[in-house]
Amino acid sequence: MTLATMTRDVVRAPAPDALETLRRPEVALAIWERDVPAALRGALSQLDLDTVDDIEAALAADAAPEGLLRAAGYSDAAIAPLAADIARLMQHHAGLTGGERLSLRLEVVEGDACRRFHADYVTLRLLCTYVGPGTQWHHVAAPEAIEQVPTGAVAVFKGLFLLDPPTVLHRSPPIVASRERRLMLVIDPA
Numbered sequence: 001m002t003l004a005t006m007t008r009d010v011v012r013a014p015a016p017d018a019l020e021t022l023r024r025p026e027v028a029l030a031i032w033e034r035d036v037p038a039a040l041r042g043a044l045s046q047l048d049l050d051t052v053d054d055i056e057a058a059l060a061a062d063a064a065p066e067g068l069l070r071a072a073g074y075s076d077a078a079i080a081p082l083a084a085d086i087a088r089l090m091q092h093h094a095g096l097t098g099g100e101r102l103s104l105r106l107e108v109v110e111g112d113a114c115r116r117f118h119a120d121y122v123t124l125r126l127l128c129t130y131v132g133p134g135t136q137w138h139h140v141a142a143p144e145a146i147e148q149v150p151t152g153a154v155a156v157f158k159g160l161f162l163l164d165p166p167t168v169l170h171r172s173p174p175i176v177a178s179r180e181r182r183l184m185l186v187i188d189p190a
Contacts, residue, residue, distance in 0.1 A: 008139060009167050019092055019156050022124065028158045028168040029137060036130065036152035040081035044130055047078050049181050054107035058190040061094035061102050063087075072106075082130075086185060089154060093126045093187045096156065101190035109182040112174045117143070119166035122159035122188045127170075128152070132182030137170040148173065 005012050009028040011021040018032045036044065053072040059065075066083040074082065090102055109132070117138060127135050127149070134149035137157075149155040157170055175182065 008141075010139075016092060016154075019096060019154070022096055022156055022158060028163055028166065029170075030156050031149055032154040033150060034153055037081060037085060040078075040085050040130075041152075043075070043078040043081050044183070047075065047131070047183070049108045049131065049183060052108065054105070056103075056105045056107075058101055058103050061090055061100055063090070065090075065104070068104075068106075089126060089128060089185065090187060092154070093124065093156070093189075097124055097189050099189040103186075103188040103190045105184075105186040107184055107186075109172060109175070109184050112172065112176050114172040115174065117169035117171045119163070119169055120157070120159040120188075121161065123161045124156050124189070125159055126154060126156045126185075126187040128154050128185040130183040130185065132180050132184075133173045133175065135170050136173045137168055140165070140167050140169060143169075 009026050011018050011027055012031040012033050014033050016032050019030045021027045022030045051073050055068050055072050057068055064083060065086045066079055069079045069083055093102060129135060129151050134151050134153060135155060136146050136148050138146045157168065160166060
């Protein structure tokens with residue numbers, strides 16, 4: 001793995017193979033510290049979050065999400081790069097879990113959703129914030145040391161079905177006071 005860092009049970013690296021480290025029992029969180037691809041970054045900068053609907057669907061791991069994005073009101077300029085990125089992340093998740101069906105959510109977050117630090121009742125949860133501040137997390141043993149996943153980075157958290165008690169907790173960052181909004185992708189096993 002290229003330039004990986006591991007602190008306790010968290011692995012961070014600028015390559016997607018960071019996610020593969022979740023196969024090790026001691027790893028609770030893997031962060032692929034990537035930049036949003038240039039074509040997608042350009043499309044997202046032009047996206048009006050007021051004009052798109054939230055998406056929630058269970059689909060095959062190899063499904064193409066273009067139709068979901070079109071139905072939700074995404075612009076033609078955003079559909080191709082966003083669909084390609086989501087499909088890539090679905091393949092990464094399926095590769096980790098072996099699951100053939102995934103639960104996908106792509107939503108505009110405007111409030112302080114998931115305000116408390118928690119672990120989810122899943123095996124693995126993939127989170128990617130495309131717009132706005134990324135997910136916050138901390139080690140259970142050091143709750144005062146809150147860290148944040150960079151925007152565009154891919155974070156995969158082990159859920160309670162794989163790691164109970166959890167060693168890393170996460171939450172949505174508080175955004176109401178700043179009036180920021182987030183475009184958030186969540187992928188779970190279906």
